[in-house]
Amino acid sequence: xxxxxAILFLLGFIILKSFAQNSNPYEEVDNYxxxxxxxxxxxxxxxxxxxxxxxxxxxxxxxSIYYWIANxxxxxxxxxxxxxxxxxxxEQVVRFRKTNAKGFALLVQEMCSLSGIRCLVIDGYTQxxxxxxxxxxxxxxxxxxxxxxxxxxxxxxxxDAAKASGFLDEKQNNFTKLFCGDYFFTQDxxxxxxxxxxxxxxxxxxxxxxxxxxFNMPVVGVEAYQIGLRQIxxxxxxxxxxxxxxxKFQFYHKRDIDISSITVLIEGSNKKQKTERINFTDDNxxxxxxxxxxxxxxxxxxxxxxxxxLLSYKIIATE
Numbered sequence: 657x658x659x660x661x662a663i664l665f666l667l668g669f670i671i672l673k674s675f676a677q678n679s680n681p682y683e684e685v686d687n688y689x690x691x692x693x694x695x696x697x698x699x700x701x702x703x704x705x706x707x708x709x710x711x712x713x714x715x716x717x718x719x720s721i722y723y724w725i726a727n728x729x730x731x732x733x734x735x736x737x738x739x740x741x742x743x744x745x746x747e748q749v750v751r752f753r754k755t756n757a758k759g760f761a762l763l764v765q766e767m768c769s770l771s772g773i774r775c776l777v778i779d780g781y782t783q784x785x786x787x788x789x790x791x792x793x794x795x796x797x798x799x800x801x802x803x804x805x806x807x808x809x810x811x812x813x814x815x816d817a818a819k820a821s822g823f824l825d826e827k828q829n830n831f832t833k834l835f836c837g838d839y840f841f842t843q844d845x846x847x848x849x850x851x852x853x854x855x856x857x858x859x860x861x862x863x864x865x866x867x868x869x870x871f872n873m874p875v876v877g878v879e880a881y882q883i884g885l886r887q888i889x890x891x892x893x894x895x896x897x898x899x900x901x902x903x904k905f906q907f908y909h910k911r912d913i914d915i916s917s918i919t920v921l922i923e924g925s926n927k928k929q930k931t932e933r934i935n936f937t938d939d940n941x942x943x944x945x946x947x948x949x950x951x952x953x954x955x956x957x958x959x960x961x962x963x964x965x966l967l968s969y970k971i972i973a974t975e
Contacts, residue, residue, distance in 0.1 A: 680837060682719045685711070689723045700750050700766060708771040714805055715841070718815065721767045722840050726820035729763065730754045731831045733824060757818035761799040764817050774804040775815075780853035781867070782819075783875045785826050786956045786968050789893035792871045796854045803841075812860055813841045816851070823878075838881035845886045850876040877965025884910035886941075888967060895957075897973045902946035905959070907967070911941035918945065921958040922971075949973035 680686070695703045707724055708717040732754040735742035743752055744759035746766040755763075761777040768775035782798040783789065800816040816839040822832050844861025852870040853859060864870045874893040876885070887908040897903050909915070918934040936945035947957075952974050959967040 682716070682723070682837065682840075685716045685719050686723050686837070689720050689727075692724070694728050700746055700763075701770060703750065704767045704770040707767070714771075714773055717771050717773060718768065718803055718805075718813075719840060721764060721771070722815055722817050722820065723835075723837075725760060725763055725767070725817045726839075727835055728753060729760060729817075729821060730833060731760075731818060731821060731824060732756060733829055733831060735759070736824065736828060757797075758799040760818035760821070761801050764801045764815060768801075768803065776802050776858075778802055778853050778855075778858045780851055780855075780858075781870065782851055783871070783873065783893075784824070784828075786875055786893070786970050787826075788871075789875065789970060790872055792867065798851070800851060802858060802860070814844070814847045814851075814860065815840055816842070816847075819878075836878055836881065838878070842881060843884055843886075846881055846884055849873070849880060849885060849888065875965075875968040877960075877967065879961045879964040879966040882964070883913045883915070883961065883966075885966070886910075890969070893968075894970045894972070897949060897971055899949050899951060899973050899975060902948050903971070904944070904946050906942070906944050909941050909943065913941070914938070915943055915961060917962065918943075919960045919963070920947065921956075921960060923956040923958070925954055 689707065692706050695706060698706070703724070704721070707720040711717050711720060729749060730753065732742070735754065735756040739756055739758065742756045742759060743749065744755055744762055746763045749755045749759045749763045758777070758779070765775045765777050777799055778801065779796040779799050781793060781796055798818070800814065800818070802812040803815055804812050820836050820839040822834040824831050848859060848861065848863035852864065852867060864873065872892055872894070874888070885907060889904070889906040895903060915936070915938045918936050920932050920934055922930045922932070934945050934947070936943055949971065954970070954972050957969045957971045958965060
């Protein structure tokens with residue numbers, strides 16, 4: 657009996673350890689960066705050398721740079737609203753520790769260059785609020801990076817250190833620090849649901865066909881990266897529905913991800929909120945559910961998994 661229990665305990669330990677390793681394959685390098693601290697009194701060259709000098713693998717070098725920047729630089733609301741006044745040069749960003757997305761991307765590029773890694777800054781677009789659905793900005797509103805590794809010049813990987821650092825509220829006034837590791841070497845299909853480059857030559861893999869279609873999409877939340885979101889339906893962010901008729905929702909995700917619960921947060925024009933748990937089916941990476949409005953309403957409809965935002969729509973239900 658004791659021998660059996662010991663074996664079960666050992667198997668459990670191995671499974672848990674394997675799960676932990678699979679959930680964050682970069683845990684070791686992340687912990688190494690944590691141990692280095694903020695390095696406030698160092699310049700860019702010194703910080704980069706500390707981050708990457710002891711690492712031989714270029715992917716781990718990139719991860720070290722990404723992790724340090726996302727945890728030590730913050731998104732500055734003023735710089736995001738007034739990019740012409742933002743301090744975005746790498747030396748400024750390291751000194752003041754705050755910038756906008758362009759400043760994040762330029763710093764990633766500089767540190768990768770110092771580490772002998774080819775890295776480019778990509779300017780483009782992202783959607784952060786339901787109010788922005790259908791409205792094309794006059795100029796790009798976000799920046800990220802593409803990294804080239806290996807011998808092929810055609811193989812690139814996405815990095816978004818700005819989004820990894822945390823998020824601004826819907827009015828873009830306040831920043832909440834919340835690191836997310838999933839914006840590192842993100843799967844193309846997921847990343848492209850949330851980003852559209854100003855130059856579509858930098859669309860890696862499958863993507864939305866054009867800018868107009870991108871701006872008409874629902875807002876994609878951070879949970880999309882955690883489940884490996886691949887396809888969504890409806891693809892239009894503003895849904896004109898009929899009362900008492902079901903609206904069908906469907907999305908595809910990684911097959912090895914189990915969706916345990918789905919909730920929707922409904923916010924009407926009077927700002928009253930209602931949260932509902934949704935009945936759904938989830939089969940081999942394909943999730944389906946329906947929702948019915950029984951009265952006329954114009955509302956924000958926010959789909960959540962584990963209380964984290966996945967997709968946000970605007971619903972207009974009429975007779």
